[in-house]
Amino acid sequence: MLARIAQELFWLGRDLARAEHTARMLDGVFHADVAGDPRDQGIALGWEGVLAIIGAKAQAPGKERARSGEDGDRAAAVGAAARRGSGPLERTEVARLLTLDPDSPASVVSCVARARERGRTLRDVISTEMWEALNTFHLSLAGRDLTAVLASGPYSAYQEVKERCALFWGLVDRTMLRDESRSFLEAGGRIEAADMVLRMLRVAVPPEPETGGHQGGALALLHAVGGFQAYRRAVRTAPTVGPVARFLLYDGAYPGSVASSVEALHTALSTADAQPRSSPPVLRLGRLIADLELQRRAPYAAGALDQTLEHVQEELERVDLDIDDRYFAVALAAAVHL
Amino acid sequence: MDELTASPPVAGYEVPEGCCDELLENDGTPRPHAAPLMATLSRLGPEALAAAGHRRDTIFMQQGITFEVAGTDGERRDRAWPLDLVPRVLPAGEWTGIKRGLAQRIRALNAFVDDVYHAHEIVRAGIVPWSLIVSRPSFARPVHGVRPPGGVYCHVSGCDLVRGGDGRWRVLEDNVRTPSGISYVLENRVAMTRLVPELFAGHRVRAVDHYPSLLLDALQAVAPAGDGEPTVVVWTPGSLNSAYFEHAFLARQMGVELVESSDLVVRDAVCFMRTTAGLQRVHTIYRRLDDDFIDPLEFRPDSLLGVPGLVRAYRAGTVAIANAIGTGVADDKAVYHYVPEMIRFYLSEEPILDNVPTYLLTDESVCRHVLGRLDEVVVKPTSESGGKGVFIGPQASASERLRQAELIEQAPERYIAQELVHLSTVPTETEEGRLVPRHVDLRPFAVFGDEIRIVPGGLTRVALREGSMIVNSSQGGGSKDTWVLDDGTTSDVAPGTLPAHRPPRLPDIRYGGWHGQAQQQQQTRAARSR
Numbered sequence: 001m002l003a004r005i006a007q008e009l010f011w012l013g014r015d016l017a018r019a020e021h022t023a024r025m026l027d028g029v030f031h032a033d034v035a036g037d038p039r040d041q042g043i044a045l046g047w048e049g050v051l052a053i054i055g056a057k058a059q060a061p062g063k064e065r066a067r068s069g070e071d072g073d074r075a076a077a078v079g080a081a082a083r084r085g086s087g088p089l090e091r092t093e094v095a096r097l098l099t100l101d102p103d104s105p106a107s108v109v110s111c112v113a114r115a116r117e118r119g120r121t122l123r124d125v126i127s128t129e130m131w132e133a134l135n136t137f138h139l140s141l142a143g144r145d146l147t148a149v150l151a152s153g154p155y156s157a158y159q160e161v162k163e164r165c166a167l168f169w170g171l172v173d174r175t176m177l178r179d180e181s182r183s184f185l186e187a188g189g190r191i192e193a194a195d196m197v198l199r200m201l202r203v204a205v206p207p208e209p210e211t212g213g214h215q216g217g218a219l220a221l222l223h224a225v226g227g228f229q230a231y232r233r234a235v236r237t238a239p240t241v242g243p244v245a246r247f248l249l250y251d252g253a254y255p256g257s258v259a260s261s262v263e264a265l266h267t268a269l270s271t272a273d274a275q276p277r278s279s280p281p282v283l284r285l286g287r288l289i290a291d292l293e294l295q296r297r298a299p300y301a302a303g304a305l306d307q308t309l310e311h312v313q314e315e316l317e318r319v320d321l322d323i324d325d326r327y328f329a330v331a332l333a334a335a336v337h338l
Numbered sequence: 339m340d341e342l343t344a345s346p347p348v349a350g351y352e353v354p355e356g357c358c359d360e361l362l363e364n365d366g367t368p369r370p371h372a373a374p375l376m377a378t379l380s381r382l383g384p385e386a387l388a389a390a391g392h393r394r395d396t397i398f399m400q401q402g403i404t405f406e407v408a409g410t411d412g413e414r415r416d417r418a419w420p421l422d423l424v425p426r427v428l429p430a431g432e433w434t435g436i437k438r439g440l441a442q443r444i445r446a447l448n449a450f451v452d453d454v455y456h457a458h459e460i461v462r463a464g465i466v467p468w469s470l471i472v473s474r475p476s477f478a479r480p481v482h483g484v485r486p487p488g489g490v491y492c493h494v495s496g497c498d499l500v501r502g503g504d505g506r507w508r509v510l511e512d513n514v515r516t517p518s519g520i521s522y523v524l525e526n527r528v529a530m531t532r533l534v535p536e537l538f539a540g541h542r543v544r545a546v547d548h549y550p551s552l553l554l555d556a557l558q559a560v561a562p563a564g565d566g567e568p569t570v571v572v573w574t575p576g577s578l579n580s581a582y583f584e585h586a587f588l589a590r591q592m593g594v595e596l597v598e599s600s601d602l603v604v605r606d607a608v609c610f611m612r613t614t615a616g617l618q619r620v621h622t623i624y625r626r627l628d629d630d631f632i633d634p635l636e637f638r639p640d641s642l643l644g645v646p647g648l649v650r651a652y653r654a655g656t657v658a659i660a661n662a663i664g665t666g667v668a669d670d671k672a673v674y675h676y677v678p679e680m681i682r683f684y685l686s687e688e689p690i691l692d693n694v695p696t697y698l699l700t701d702e703s704v705c706r707h708v709l710g711r712l713d714e715v716v717v718k719p720t721s722e723s724g725g726k727g728v729f730i731g732p733q734a735s736a737s738e739r740l741r742q743a744e745l746i747e748q749a750p751e752r753y754i755a756q757e758l759v760h761l762s763t764v765p766t767e768t769e770e771g772r773l774v775p776r777h778v779d780l781r782p783f784a785v786f787g788d789e790i791r792i793v794p795g796g797l798t799r800v801a802l803r804e805g806s807m808i809v810n811s812s813q814g815g816g817s818k819d820t821w822v823l824d825d826g827t828t829s830d831v832a833p834g835t836l837p838a839h840r841p842p843r844l845p846d847i848r849y850g851g852w853h854g855q856a857q858q859q860q861q862t863r864a865a866r867s868r
Contacts, residue, residue: 011851034531034538035545054847105849118851152386155532156393202842219547232593236567238551310842317845324850 005125006184006272007328012118013188016165019111021196021225023161025050026095028224030154033091045204045220047094053199054098054106095154100146108161109146112138126185127175130168137164162226183272184327187265191320194261197225197248198313201258205245207306218244230254245305249312250296258312259292269323281322288315353775354805356503356760360426360778371429371823374540376765379424382536384771390423390533391767397532403525405580405811420816421526423534426764426778426798427541430825433794436499436507439691440782441790442681444495447514447668448786449684451491454667455482460683466676473751474673475721476515476666478629480636480649486662487560490786493660494553494624496520496796499780500694501762508694508759510779512669512677514661516626519797520549520783521587526797526819542824544794549783550591553624556787557592560658561621568621571597571611575627575643585626604647607654622658629663671720671754672698695757699750708755709746712739715755717746728808732758761807764818766800777801778818779809795820 029050101107116138119131140160149157169189176182204221218239222228225248228239234251237243251257266285270276277283295308351366353359361372368376379387398404398418405419428436453460454471455478461468471477496517498510527546531538554570561568574585576598589596601611602620610617625632631641636649651657667673675696678689697715699705708715717729729742746753763775782796798818799809809815 008851014850030535031528031531034535035527035543035547052844106847152390153532153535199844202844229590229593232550232591234593236593238555313845320848 001180003328003330005122005181008118008122009125009181009184010188010323010328012115012122013185013190014192015111015115015118016168017189017192018106018196019108019115019161020165021193022054022098022106022108022111023158024226025053025196025200025224026098027155027158028220028222028226030091030095031223032220045200045217045224047091049203050094050098052203053196092150095150096147099150099154099157100141109141112141112161125181127171129171129175133164133168133171137168140164180272183268187268187272187323190261190265190268191316191323193256194258194265195313195316197256197258197261198309198316200224201245201248202309202313205241205305205309207303217241221245221248225256227254227256230256242305245309246296249305249309250292259289259296262288262292262312262316265319273326279326281319281326284315284319284322288312288319291315349772351765351773351775353763354760354777357763357775357777358501358503358505359763359765359775360428360501361424361765372427375425375427375537378537378539379765379773382534386771387423387534387767388769388771391769391771394418394421394423394529394533397529403522403529403583405583419522419525420802420811421522421529422766422776422800422802422816422818423530423537424765424767424773425530425537425819425821426780427821427823428795430823432507433822435690436782437792439507439509439689440497440784440792442685442687442690443497443509443512443677444492444514444784444786444790446677446681446684447495447512448490448492450673450680451514451662451665451668452485452489453684455484455664460680463683465679465683466673470672471667474667474670476629476664476670478637478664478667480633481652481663484653484663486652487562487655487658488788490560491662491665492668493556493560493662493786495661495784495786496781497784499691499782500759501780503760503762505762506692508692509677510694510759511671512674513781514665514669515628516661517781517783518581518584518626519781520793521584522817523783523793523795523797523820524549524591525587526817530819541821543821544824546793546795549785549793550588552785552787552791552793553588554592554594556785556791557622557624557658557660559787560660562655562658564619564621569611569619570594570622570624571602571620573597573599573602573623573625573627575599575631579626581626588624599643599645602645602648604645604651607647607651607656609645609648609651609657620657622660624660629666632659632663671718672751675754694759697755699746699753699755705746705750709743712743714758716758717742717753717755719753721752730758730807761801761809764798764800766802766816766818774804776804777807777809780820794822 029045029047033046097104098106099108102109102113104110112134116134119126119134123131144157146157172182172185176185200221204217218241219228221241221244222231222239227248231239231244231247231254234253235243235247247254247257249258252259252263254260262285266282266289269279269282269285273279273282292312295304298304351362353362353364360369361376362368395418398421403419404416450460458468460466461471492514494517495512495514496519497512499507500510501507523546557570558568561570570592571594572585572589572592574582574596576582579585586596595601595611597611602623603610603612603617605617609620609623611620627643630638631643633646633648634641634644635646637644648657648659649663652659652663674693675698678693681687681689697704697708699708708717711731713731713734715731717731719727729738731739734742761777761779764778765773766776768774778798778800780796780798782792784790784792798820799811800816800818801807801809802814802816806814811817
């Protein structure tokens with residue numbers, strides 16, 4: 001298939017997965033912020049953590065000017081928030097920035113708008129029902145007074161994002177031919193899901209996740225991924241940071257875990273690739289899966305979780321570059337001359 | 339403050355005679371601990387509140403958070419759970435007192451149950467008559483001499499508290515059988531954060547969502563010793579039970595199986611559940627049905643809900659049952675009268691929370707005295723629950739009073755009389771979003787495993803009809819989210835102060851494909867031109 005089409009499908013999957021995870025994360029953090037135990041100091045998954053996850057760092061006062069020229073889109077994403085000054089970032093600001101700001105590329109509406117644009121160019125490849133689901137999604141978000149929704153309680157808006165994404169992936173399952181295109185779409189959704197969960201874990205898990213302690217942070221993390229009930233059924237220990245992080249990283253039975261996503265990404269790429277045995281991303285993913293399995297079985301060691309998280313994310317970044325090289329490089333060369 | 343009181347929601351708010359309002363002073367100014375809440379309510383105005391009310395009903399119906407009410411025609415139908423959007427706010431200091439009082443009371447009740455089925459010390463000391471204990475319908479002869487692990491009988495309890503005109507808290511009723519309502523406490527909080535997150539601004543409210551963990555810990559702690567992790571199940575009478583929502587909620591939140599009686603089987607005095615992989619041992623059963631029904635071999639032989647042989651397994655100590663069999667003897671309305679004495683007898687402490695003054699009608703002179711004051715007191719049947727058969731003297735007509743007097747004279751042992759408590763009020767929204775005073779009670783939930791733990795707040799039930807003091811949801815009552823404020827000094831849970839750690843530097847988010855790149859380039863250009 002055309003490299004350009006494959007790349008668009010891949011990124012369509014990524015944009016939708018990103019929109020869904022951002023919505024879930026904001027919903028979880030919002031709930032924890034309002035209802036959480038005020039004595040749960042040091043929950044890392046707060047509003048500053050959210051900014052760190054989507055690529056923004058909580059900046060020390062005075063530093064933001066020096067940084068803003070340095071890294072293009074990231075600065076654009078944070079710029080608005082960071083420039084406002086040194087005070088702690090308020091939930092209204094962050095929620096607005098990441099939900100409905102059309103100028104911030106990381107916001108949910110931007111992700112959906114991009115996904116819809118991609119869908120429009122891919123109408124010959126994806127099924128009509130999928131296109132309609134995307135288009136309705138976009139129109140419905142655009143038609144709502146999101147500022148008012150956000151002010152009175154964003155729950156319904158996030159709920160809609162989750163439902164529409166589920167509808168789209170459901171239609172993929174029911175109506176799309178299981179061919180190469182489907183594999184690239186799937187691969188994009190999976191790599192983004194793994195990346196988002198890893199980002200949340202890296203921000204939320206302290207270097208030394210204690211075994212006891214309060215559960216507020218871990219509960220917020222589970223809600224931000226949407227895995228509370230799955231955790232409760234799969235793991236019988238109380239939800240504290242350590243076990244929750246291990247569950248979200250390693251548990252292959254939970255579809256949202258990093259291990260599940262990596263596994264599915266591997267399957268999708270091996271199906272799409274004509275020669276999977278000599279394909280760098282497929283080989284690298286195979287190694288990563290084995291690594292994860294090994295780490296899962298390894299006895300607990302202090303600081304190991306932190307290192308594993310960093311390692312997995314680095315590997316995934318390399319997989320991402322490998323994918324670009326192997327499948328999309330031809331198209332990338334064309335894009336530079338735009 | 340003038341501006342606040344003049345604002346629409348609280349205009350014309352009048353605290354009923356003889357009652358105290360928990361959020362407003364008698365002159366209509368907010369009490370200090372509720373000031374930010376009342377200010378937000380004024381700012382929002384009645385329309386926003388009414389709109390949130392409509393959203394609430396839709397969300398509750400969609401999520402299936404409903405309960406059954408019998409209509410006037412006897413037909414049962416589902417109604418959205420009636421949550422009032424104005425929370426009840428309790429300052430930290432007040433909550434500490436309630437918590438201590440409850441823990442004390444539950445320890446005494448637990449000791450009483452142990453005593454009833456073992457040494458009878460309180461009977462020998464002449465405090466509670468043995469004839470009264472054995473005549474209680476909930477007295478369970480089959481478990482005489484059985485002591486569950488840790489000596490804990492009342493694993494889960496919910497006492498009903500009320501606040502009189504003097505502002506003091508009193509215990510109205512104990513409930514150590516299968517108190518229900520905790521699921522609504524948790525769902526109420528979730529709904530409040532979704533519907534009216536603005537209200538939380540300016541308050542630090544203590545979380546309630548750790549209850550399922552507390553309960554699971556307690557149920558695991560009382561399991562009989564064995565290898566590996568104990569298996570805990572929630573036992574429901576079935577999906578037709580009015581509290582099935584709560585049974586499923588607890589099982590889901592704890593991640594344990596929700597079993598019906600057909601799933602359980604006793605072999606050789608050991609309890610198992612039937613699974614796809616054959617019989618699996620069960621260590622702790624959190625049961626949500628009454629003693630009478632749990633084992634047809636020992637209790638009611640006509641019970642189809644029971645598991646034959648369960649009491650045998652329980653006696654053999656191979657399975658823990660929560661709450662223990664026979665605890666009902668401690669929350670009988672006639673035994674209630676003796677609880678303050680129990681606290682002095684077992685714990686050598688003075689009760690922190692008082693009883694509502696109560697009269698046992700079996701004593702002839704007391705009975706005559708009560709009959710003479712029927713227009714002032716409340717009369718309750720000892721064996722009913724859910725507000726059924728409650729007679730409220732001041733609100734009864736002459737003929738009703740006459741009928742009640744006859745009933746008492748026929749069987750004085752079946753009734754108790756209590757002084758009327760003028761329940762406190764809390765502002766409550768009407769359909770149009772106006773605030774009016776409505777009477778409330780409070781049911782905090784305690785869990786007793788290794789130690790007694792109480793979730794901050796509890797279920798606040800509110801009588802939605804003007805002047806009514808009957809708060810049961812089956813009788814047109816509603817509920818409120820209950821906020822216990824945090825003043826930063828209470829520390830019954832070790833505060834999870836993790837060392838603040840700076841998030842690690844993460845790789846940049848990527849944007850790719852044709853559209854992503856176009857966007858990226860635009861932004862880079864824009865950034866340069868800045």
